[in-house]
Amino acid sequence: MVNSHNVTIKGTKDGLLLRLDDTCSFSTLLKDIKETFKTHAHMYDEKHVVHIHLHTGNRYLTEEQVSQIQDVIDPKRNLTIDSVDSNVILKEEAERIIKEKSITLIHNVVRSGQVINTSGDLLLIGDVNPGGMVMASGNVFILGRLKGIAHAGCLGDMSAVICASQMTPTQLRIGDLYRRSPDRDVVPTEAECAFIDDEDDLIIDKLTVLKKVRPNLNCFAEGGILHG
Structure with a gap:
């Protein structure tokens, strides 16, 4: 398991589980995600696609924000976000x-x-x-x-x-x-x-x-x- 202040990465049989802090600003979160994956880049095999599941707690992410997270993780998509789990949904969805x-x-x-x-x-x-x-x-x-x-x-x-x-x-x-x-x-x-x-x-x-x-x-x- 890899931990930073706002990001926790855990390996699973399906890929990686990324738990994101829901209290910091989104810009701070992006910065921490980028630094975390940059620091631990040696842990991931670029020859194979690694599937990532995001858990955002009480933070709702728009499609654009998910795309931004994907870009800081890996724009080449060897590490690809497959799903997002959140405790909150939009009023319209509810x-x-x-x-x-x-x-x-x-x-x-x-x-x-x-x-x-x-x-x-x-x-x-x-x-x-x-x-x-x-x-x-x-x-x-x-x-x-x-x-x-x-x-x-x-x-x-x-x-x-x-x-x-x-x-x-x-x-x-x-x-x-x-x-x-x-x-x-x-x-x-x-x-x-x-x-x-x-x-x-x-x-x-x-x-x-x-x-x-x-x-x-x-x-x-x-x-x-x-x-x-």
């Missing part, structure tokens, strides 16, 4: 995360020709009729009959799930995968869920398996009741 993690509650019947599109999770209390469609960037929970189209993870979240009290959809979509409703002689009488399994197949199964396949899911609909 608002986006909150929006994506939120649950939109709608109490309505989605009729033919209607489309509901939400950010985060969708909890629909009502049916989705044939020709109707519900979409969410997160999970889709339907306390009712799903006869139309449901699209969870519509922005690319392949871990999203679709749950319905009665699952007889025209089509199910999760991320960029889709499947039509399976042929059934009998309409299901218990709640079911749809998810992407380890083989990248879109599976429909009993809702009780959801705890096993998505253990980190905070809430889900089961038998018409929302559990936390």
